[in-house]
Amino acid sequence: MYAYLLITHSYLRWLVLISLVFGLIFSFIKHKKRKIYTQNDYQLFNGIKNIFNLQFLLGILLLFQSPFVQTFWKQISVAVKWREVRFFGLEHPFMMILSVVLINFFVHKSKTKINTQQGFKYLFIRLLIIFVLIFLSIPWSFSPFTSRPDFRLF
Template identity: 45%
Template sequence: MYNTLLALHSLTRWLVLGSMAFALFRAYRGRLLKKSFSKTDNIARIVSATAAHVQLVLGVTLYFISPIVDYFLHNFSTAVHERSIRFFGMEHITMMLIAITLVTIGSAKAKRKPADQQKFKTMAIWYTIAFVIIFLSIPWSFSPFTSRPNFRPL
């Protein structure tokens, strides 16, 4: 079960990044070109927030069954000094929870804005901050901090 969830979590990251990049593209495009907030823009907002929440559920589930996190929690005083263990036991989950909170707030605020330009601006600001946090908190294969494969087999 752990390996399957890990592979799904790894795969879903691409859905989150892609949908957020598309939502950001729509937000900046709409803001800069003074477009009206269309159905496509709203769908991009909803899909990106939903993908992020699905990823959150997978991630939190993994957190509770991960042998790395189990080691981190049961050997905190030594594990906190091991970069890779600390990353998954503390840093990754903290930053991702912050990012998903920002996506949720940004999506809700954008939805409630009365003017189209306000919707685009709100989405652009909140989603950009969340996107940067997410991107920096992913254990990329090229990361000097904690390296994991970009694609995991199921």
């Protein structure tokens, strides 16, 4: 089951990133055109948030099954010195949990911006921060922290 969760989690990151980039572009264009943030726009960003939440649930399941995480918590004093174990046991989960909490909070708070022009600017700035957090915390094939394939095979 661990292997299937890992593969699903790995591929779902692309949907998360695509939806986040879409949200950034959408909010930037709407802000530049001085459009009013509507209930429909809120529902769109709520959908993006739900994609994050699905990925988060898969990540939590992986957290409890990952050999890296289990190794990290069994031998914390030694494991913090191992880059890969520390990354998957501490850094990646912490940054991703922070990102999910932030997107849930910001999208919820954007509901107060409905029928104003500030909603898109508000979300653009906050989604950009979340994008940076997530992009730096993903184990890319080119990452200096830890390297994983961008596309896993079954």
